[in-house]
Amino acid sequence: MSASYDVIVVGCGNAALCAALSAQEQGAKVLVLERAPKEECGGNSTFTGGAFRMVCRGLEDVRKVVDLTEEEIATADFEDYTAEKYLDDLGRLTQYRIDPDLAETLVNRSTDTVVWLKSKGVRFVSRFGTQAFKHEGRFKFFGGTMVGANGGAELIDAEIKAAVKAGITIRYNARAIALLQGRDGIEGVRIVDERVEEDIRARSVVLASGGFEANREWRTRYLGAGWDLAKVRGSRYNTGDGIQMALDIGAQPYGNWSSAHACEWDMNAPEYGDLVVGDAFSKHSYPLGIMLNADGQRFCDEGEDVYNYTYAKLGRTLLAQPAQFAWQIFDSKVISKLRSSYRIKRSTKVSANSLEELVGKLDGVDKEQALKTIREYNAAVNQDVPLNPNEKDGRGTIGLAIPKTNWAQTIDTPPFEAHGVTCGITFTFGGLKITTDAEVLDVRERPIPGLYGAGELVGGVFYFNYPGGAGLMNGAVFGRIAGKNAGAYALG
């Protein structure tokens, strides 16, 4: 038997580290268990672009967490992203399935939690370039994610530094495999380290070990046929262990088990995330162009909304295409506006000086049909509406079976570029049921004494789709709540 702790946190991503820091604030002796080796720690959170979706009253709230320059203040219009808009987005995108209590907690605690993270040493930046284009001399923010950590690696590094400084123990290569429970509730965690099993005692446990996106077998079982073929955007270690451990002792499965966050991802990216490349295999600039599948056809409205509200469901659409891939097509009018991820060396990209040459380079595509589709699209663009990349401008196509609703521009000015994408899964939506105090519930809706949950392994927050930046925010809000309550429970 190992030394005992007040609180054990399972996982070492953003939700887990927020839980650990918050439990420690209560005076608890905290152990963090990380399945990955130190050099791969931090889960999906390490791979993120760092976007945080928080309630934000324009400049006033941005300034609470970001050090803006005078020039940035003078040239930017920050969005007024109210709690009502945030709740509206969560409701609309989840087809009003989101658990309303969890939604309110997520939204109402968002800004305060970002401020708290800053106080722990996390650096926040404003997201010029990805969330605001320079248009007619000004940046106007859109999409509800004006602030973010400066990338996931820096976020996790800052959180780990804060944890170590606060005296929290982090144990790497320690895979939690079971919860220990007695008559009064949770008593600890069984782990396996280098094939040796070990029981570690604690008065309370926070599960924050991610979803099951890296488990090919569970993906196929719960998400359905074809999901075994998706690439994993992030960590290889999120195989559903925390969910299984809780279900094994009677926790309630909750949320959208047959759905997941999945987006467009470089078709030649490796099977799991690569920490050197991070989020740069994602290709979120598709609203500026069109997408063609192997049949040479468009298959979705690329301009339905700003990418923040469409990318997380696009992966599923890509998986349903013949051979599970597509090419994103752009011309020189927009190439300078593509996100920096389009310029990495490992982007699957072809360039050409004519459309004929371009389609000739699109591997696996019906070239004749591809050319025809581009020409039909060009002819359908409504040139009468002015283009505005910072808002839904209504500049669409006329008469196409699959319209492009906003930001439609002809693809006619060389040089042309195409980027090959497939489905990359980010995280799964099904998981455990928790209260707004982050207590894990059993099938009779009773809290399992001493057991708390946060982050990706919680169900009931996201269904079908997802607004960008809500994952880190969700993990931070409920991680912080879980840690506080786990600490208070352990010491009470």
Ligand SMILES: Cc1cc2nc3c(=O)[nH]c(=O)nc-3n(C[C@H](O)[C@H](O)[C@H](O)COP(=O)(O)OP(=O)(O)OC[C@H]3O[C@@H](n4cnc5c(N)ncnc54)[C@H](O)[C@@H]3O)c2cc1C
């Ligand atoms: C490429 C990419 C970009 C993204 N960009 C953004 C973004 O900009 N903004 C945003 O909000 N969201 C983003 N997301 C989503 C975001 O990563 C998640 O919503 C969030 O990080 C989940 O946090 P978490 O702490 O729940 O899980 P994770 O960060 O995945 O942490 C899970 C932890 O549990 C550990 N673990 C797993 N099993 C065990 C076990 N048995 N025992 C011990 N430890 C275990 C893992 O190793 C890991 O440390 C992105 C995701 C990816 C992959």
